[in-house]
Amino acid sequence: MEIRVDHLTRVEGHGNILALLEDGRLRQAVFQVVEANRFFEGFMRGRSWEEVAHLATRICGICAVSHCYASLQATEAALGIHISDQTRLLRRLTMNAEQISSHALHIYFLAAPDFLRLQSVLPLVKQSPETVLRAFRLKKTGYDLGEMVLGRHCHPVAAVPGGFTSVPRLSEVAAMKERLIGLRPDLDATVELFQQLEAPQFERETEYVSLRHPDHYAWLGGEIVSSDGAAVMTEDYREAIQEYVVAHSTAKHAKWNRESYRVGAVSRLNNNWPQLRKEAKDAMQALNLRPPLHNPFLNTAAQVVELVHCVEDSIACLEEILHEGLQEQEIVVRPRRGRGVGVVEAPRGLLIHDYTYDERGRCAKANCIIPTGQNYANLDREMQAYVAQFAAHPAKGKSCRRQTRPGGQGRAQPKDELQRGLEMLVRAYDPCISCSVH
Amino acid sequence: MADKPRVAFFDFACCEGCQLTVLSIGEPLIQLLEHVDVVTWREAISEHSDQFDIAIVEGSITRDSDVPRLKKIREKAKVVVALGACATLGGVQGLGNLFGRDELRALVYGEAYDKFAQDWIFEAGEVRPISAEIPVDISLHGCPINASEFVNVMEHLLVGRPYQVSNETVCHECKLNQYECVYDRGQICLGPVTRCGCNAICTSRGHRCFGCRGVIDQVNLRAARDVLQEHGLQLEDILGMFHIYSLRAEPEKRMAEGEAELRKAEPWRFGSTTSLE
Numbered sequence: 045m046e047i048r049v050d051h052l053t054r055v056e057g058h059g060n061i062l063a064l065l066e067d068g069r070l071r072q073a074v075f076q077v078v079e080a081n082r083f084f085e086g087f088m089r090g091r092s093w094e095e096v097a098h099l100a101t102r103i104c105g106i107c108a109v110s111h112c113y114a115s116l117q118a119t120e121a122a123l124g125i126h127i128s129d130q131t132r133l134l135r136r137l138t139m140n141a142e143q144i145s146s147h148a149l150h151i152y153f154l155a156a157p158d159f160l161r162l163q164s165v166l167p168l169v170k171q172s173p174e175t176v177l178r179a180f181r182l183k184k185t186g187y188d189l190g191e192m193v194l195g196r197h198c199h200p201v202a203a204v205p206g207g208f209t210s211v212p213r214l215s216e217v218a219a220m221k222e223r224l225i226g227l228r229p230d231l232d233a234t235v236e237l238f239q240q241l242e243a244p245q246f247e248r249e250t251e252y253v254s255l256r257h258p259d260h261y262a263w264l265g266g267e268i269v270s271s272d273g274a275a276v277m278t279e280d281y282r283e284a285i286q287e288y289v290v291a292h293s294t295a296k297h298a299k300w301n302r303e304s305y306r307v308g309a310v311s312r313l314n315n316n317w318p319q320l321r322k323e324a325k326d327a328m329q330a331l332n333l334r335p336p337l338h339n340p341f342l343n344t345a346a347q348v349v350e351l352v353h354c355v356e357d358s359i360a361c362l363e364e365i366l367h368e369g370l371q372e373q374e375i376v377v378r379p380r381r382g383r384g385v386g387v388v389e390a391p392r393g394l395l396i397h398d399y400t401y402d403e404r405g406r407c408a409k410a411n412c413i414i415p416t417g418q419n420y421a422n423l424d425r426e427m428q429a430y431v432a433q434f435a436a437h438p439a440k441g442k443s444c445r446r447q448t449r450p451g452g453q454g455r456a457q458p459k460d461e462l463q464r465g466l467e468m469l470v471r472a473y474d475p476c477i478s479c480s481v482h
Numbered sequence: 483m484a485d486k487p488r489v490a491f492f493d494f495a496c497c498e499g500c501q502l503t504v505l506s507i508g509e510p511l512i513q514l515l516e517h518v519d520v521v522t523w524r525e526a527i528s529e530h531s532d533q534f535d536i537a538i539v540e541g542s543i544t545r546d547s548d549v550p551r552l553k554k555i556r557e558k559a560k561v562v563v564a565l566g567a568c569a570t571l572g573g574v575q576g577l578g579n580l581f582g583r584d585e586l587r588a589l590v591y592g593e594a595y596d597k598f599a600q601d602w603i604f605e606a607g608e609v610r611p612i613s614a615e616i617p618v619d620i621s622l623h624g625c626p627i628n629a630s631e632f633v634n635v636m637e638h639l640l641v642g643r644p645y646q647v648s649n650e651t652v653c654h655e656c657k658l659n660q661y662e663c664v665y666d667r668g669q670i671c672l673g674p675v676t677r678c679g680c681n682a683i684c685t686s687r688g689h690r691c692f693g694c695r696g697v698i699d700q701v702n703l704r705a706a707r708d709v710l711q712e713h714g715l716q717l718e719d720i721l722g723m724f725h726i727y728s729l730r731a732e733p734e735k736r737m738a739e740g741e742a743e744l745r746k747a748e749p750w751r752f753g754s755t756t757s758l759e
Contacts, residue, residue: 053528056498080495080544081606082575086586091577095726098692102574102625105499149505153526164527169515176512184508195687197506198499198626202687209688289594294603296591478497 045435047463051078052470054154054164056106057477061466062292063431068456070435073427075420075470077293079481085410093119093205093379093405100397101199103412104479106149108198109142109190110390111479113264114397114412117386119205121279122401125377130370131207132264137361138193138203139263139388140354145186145197146391147309147347147354150474151234152179155344158468159241175237178230182351185227189358192216206375214366221362224355231352235327238348243341244465248429250422251305252314252336255389261312261319261353263389269315271336272301278387281396285413295480297421298413304421307393308474309346310337321360324353340426341472347391379405390415392476416480419473430469435462487640490522490534491565492555494541494548494612496573499626500566501525501540507629514633517640534558536639539612540565542572545605549615556616561639564618565632567625567694567727569611574625576609576729583607620645625694625727628680648679649699652691656682664690665713670720674706693727 047063063073088099100115101108113135120127127135152175157164168176187197192212195201202209256275257266268284269275276284287296299305313320314336317328327349333342383400393415400409434457457465491501504511505526521531537559543549556562564570572579578586583606587595595604612618620635638645652673656663659682664671672693673685684691707717 051524053524053530054526056525058493080548081587081590082495082544082573082609083578083581083586083590083606084575086581086589087575087577090580091726095692095723099574099577099726102497102499105497105502105626108497108499145506149502153505157528163529166515166520166527166529169512173512177509180508180512184506187506195689196626196683198502201684201689204689289591289603291598291601291603478495 045459047459047466049463049467052467054157054471055475055477056479057475057481059470059475059477061427061463061470063427063462063466065431065435068435070428070431073431073466074292074424075427077295077420077477077481079294079477081294081481082478084482085412088399088407088410091407093123093377093401093407096399096407096410097203097205098199100412103414103482104390104476105198106146106476107142107390107392107395107479109138109194109200110388110395111397112200112203113139114386114388114390114395115399116203116205117265117388118384118397118399119386119401121384121386122382122399123205123377123380123384123405124382125206127207128373130211130368130373133361133364134193134208134211135203135264137358137365138190138200140358140361141186141190141193141197143186143263143350143354143391144358145183145190147351148179148182148186150391151238151344151347151351152182154474155471156237156241158464158471159243178233182227182230182234185223189220189224192220204375206377207373211370211372214370217362217365217370221359221366224359224362227355231323231327231355234348234351235330238331238345243339243345244468245339246341246430246433247338248340248426249336249338250425251300251302252311253300253305253307253394253418254311254315255387255394256316261316261321261357265387268387268394270301270305271311271314274301278396279385281385281387281398281413285396285418287413287417293420295414295417295420295477298418299421304425305418306340306422307415307418308343309350309391309393310340310343311393312389313337313346313349320349321353321356323356324349327352340469343472343474347474377405379403392416392419392474394418412482414476414480414482416473416476419475420480423470423473423475427466427469430465431462434465486517486519487536488521488531488534489518489536489538490531490555490559491520491525492522492537492539492551493525494539494552494568495544495575495609496541496566496568498525498540500568500622500624503626503629504632507633510633514636518636532558535560536563537561538563538565539569541612542568542575542609543612543615544575544607544609546607547602547605552612552615561619562612562616563620563622563635564612565622566627567623567696569618570613570621570623571696571727572609572611572729574726576727577725579609579729580725621647623647623677623695624680628683631679648677650678651698652676652678652680652682652685652695654678655680656685659686661685665709668713670715670723672720672723674709675701693724696728697724
């Protein structure tokens, strides 16, 4: 039996599912990445420190803000630029904005149709318009929150090395706060929706990697930690993460302590859940999520929890801004030779930018490690485990372990059901494929 | 309503930020869905059809193996809309054309590139806009596109009116909005020669224009040079900035040609030349 899905739908970028079985035994199962390389690390060389973030954000249309900040952090570390508390607060706020907008996109438009056995949200426009409007409302509010601070959510305008070229008016901030408070019923409805949706029964423990910050649920900076107990400073990421090339992917794979690891919402929740806001912990309870989560399909539910966290944390940020006020701050940059590393938690996980600048402030070397790239090795292994569990012929004995999957009890799944499960598994990773190839 | 136009989205090498900008329009998108049938959109839906009227294509072409897919789209579509700077100009990755492909591949893939050099994963060619391979009916410029311009283009297509791509400069829109001139802040801006349609979004937030909509059709080189000269700059000082979006569109070449003509016709513009002495 061969399963082949060319250009998987409802994911960002171009990737294929390949699975080959002989006599019910797994021969091969991989996610083939066929996206064209744009060679960002190559062509950013020679560009001025002032242009690099403008280019770097364009690695990704979904997580442009994350790329922007990883890039700015790297440039700031390299050139010795310090940022103000106000800048730090505005960055935290807009990282929240990106998670809201990106998670809403994945939860509703990309992942939910799988749970509902639909091809897309299009049938819901007629069947359940309120659900679609809610999805748009959540996504658009995240987008508009980003736009309020950054001038544009994709791709940010106002964020530059050292701070912001302009700041929002307090009247806008106050109105945005009300709008976010108005999202609370939508958050409740989202949690309720996912209480009803059942994830496939499938578990595979792996290494979970994320940032960790002593003071808060980490989005920007901190140290890189593994659920296996290891931790490195962000600038020492090379001591931990090894990238390598495989023959079935234009994006590189990565490993740390084991042969693969997982980044993203499920890893953040596993590593940092005690730092979530109370409302998000309530959502965790409502969704019956008890970390450590080992079911990859629960990544989407973990995103629901983070969605709640980010809306609440944004409201707190906006309150702080209204209390403290905002000043236009002058930015002075003196180009110099140096190297800097920026690490953030993009919606899909750990994102690293590493630049070296020459004495004129021209980029001499660039390295970017993308969340989805780091997940591919783990995804391949999970696809293999999934096929082994659900496709094996019952007569073949040992490999027949599935019991709990609805509709598949005691029997090997038919091909279309297996294919559906694999598609759903890839989508649960929320892959950002063109970003991973960059 | 059987005759609703059938719309399909496609993408090549890009960040898919322009399609996401379309998805972020929000409710107006639902209204638009009342007037068109979206039949193919890999990023957002699993439904699929090869029968479509309007093809909206994001991304640049970087591999010869992608060209047949693009040509097939052109054959099937009545109208092809190029969506965003990658499709209209080649996008930021066009900067890669400044380097050799082998250099880029060796840099990114390291030893593996030597090890399995023949493999398909390394295929890479010159970065070009889709118009280098197929005729394009409407170019929706910008990195990313302006969402309201997208809606505007769709409205034009729905009522069957031709869409006129703007050919004014960003300066034009910037002045209408009464924003402070970037040059007056002591920074260099590509607004004087860049196509508008973005409502000067970057200068509105205190930044400068990076030229993502490309150079307008008839550059007023005299005016551009005057602005630069007023601020103690030469055209040469800013040419490198055009590489980000317009290396492929060769503004440098066009400007150099225009400049040679100008140098001949009005040598006094070029500082200490013989005619002034």
